[in-house]
Amino acid sequence: MRNRNTKIQQELAAITGESHVLTNDDLTAAYLKERRGRFDSETMCVVLPASVEEVSEIVRLCRKRNQPIVPQGGNTGVCGGAVSNAESVIVNLQRLNRIRSVDQTGYTMEVESGCILADLQFAAIDNDLYLPLSLGAEGSCQIGGNLSTNAGGVNVLRYGNTRDLVLGLEVVLPDGNVWNGLNSLRKNNTGYDLKNIFIGAEGTLGIITAAVLKLFPRPVNRSTVMIAIESVPDALELFSRTRKETSDFASSFELMSRVCVESAFRHIPECSDFFPGRVYPWYVLLELGDSTDGGISQQLNERFLERAFEDGIILDAVLAQNENQSMQMWRLREAIVECQNYEGKSIKNDVSVPLSNIAEFIDRTISSAESMIPGVRSFAYGHIGDGNIHFNLSQPENMDGDAFFDQWYAVTDEVHEIADSLGGSFSAEHGIGLLKTRDMTRYKSTVELDIMKSIKSALDPDNIMNPGKVLPSGLCD
């Protein structure tokens, strides 16, 4: 086996140059970190191609040697999709990081898959345009990873998931052939929409090397408001009014429970309370944006808030007076992910349910979790405008962290059951990876699984592309 590995490493080095095939533990460590500490990752080597041609040659070689490949972007995914085993080669796309073109007339940009998301956001702004994809990991995740997980984030409400932001793709298929589907057309009804097979496939069907992304007018006016409310049904009423009374201008509508914001105040020094001395059960962070210079968003927000306050839907509100205050509000929202690290271990969920069932979902999951693990602390927050709740549980103060982690699948099974019974999904935006393959057999019909299996075996008959991810092991062996 050692001889075989050495030979493959040498063959890879002949493609990329020796310095771009990492075998030393010190050098590979960063590519093997797993965010949530749920999976161990190892690798035969990490290879760093710099062009589509190199990716294609690597894949061709691996196919010939029946060598498993794990495509990898910024390694920020939270379901173990980029986790590798000792026999697999990690192909990280970080060196494919060119913005090939920006079209200011067509509102598009063609980018390579290793570009960091935040760099693309800045590049759009430099051209007075806007790339709305935005999420907590944007400083390190790559657009190829976003495409492969069909990432959501905070602006889905107005602009859609990553899938909705893509016009064309370039993909190296599992046989090494390159599919050039880099069209920038808004209308192109010419048979099956192939790009959508690869978006959200988590690297199981090929390696995405480039994409044409949709851009938008830059929202020069943003109006951000922190709102205190009594209950989740009030949040939903507020959401419905927001849509109607602001002409669907809202880009974000984020819900946070008191438990979440209190933890942020406790652990993240720069997070402050916008309602000092007053304790409210729920908070909504709402943002409207427009590209005019007339301040329409701010006016709409002020008028709409006044009416909601008079009608008793909201308890209190602070409208950001400047960019700095808006950023502080967003800092609080983003801190909720981070502050859970200081609360001990946490069991994480990422579910979606139809909007009308969100209140029942939250009530039922909180009471179920508390009866399964007495003393557990429920962090309910999320992109509620999209029906997406991150229902996370922090270990009870008097419980050992490992004993708590042992409850992971029992608790998440229960949460997924409740979501399913309310017409929801067990994975709203984070994907499947390794973490949720067992839920695929539980909640996907045989017909759906058969279609997925047929696509996988048609494109990757030898199952070399990220084996064991998305589809349960055994289904494609």
Ligand SMILES: Cc1cc2nc3c(=O)[nH]c(=O)nc-3n(C[C@H](O)[C@H](O)[C@H](O)COP(=O)(O)OP(=O)(O)OC[C@H]3O[C@@H](n4cnc5c(N)ncnc54)[C@H](O)[C@@H]3O)c2cc1C
């Ligand atoms: C702090 C934080 C906040 C987050 N917030 C959100 C959020 O709001 N919404 C959301 O949806 N997600 C969120 N995520 C998770 C999210 O999925 C990832 O951050 C991001 O989309 C993954 O990109 P990545 O480049 O890190 O991919 P990786 O983690 O490297 O890979 C993810 C998957 O994509 C595959 N892959 C990567 N690149 C390619 C490629 N070029 N071709 C084929 N397959 C590839 C991998 O094999 C793997 O299966 C968050 C994560 C963190 C850490």
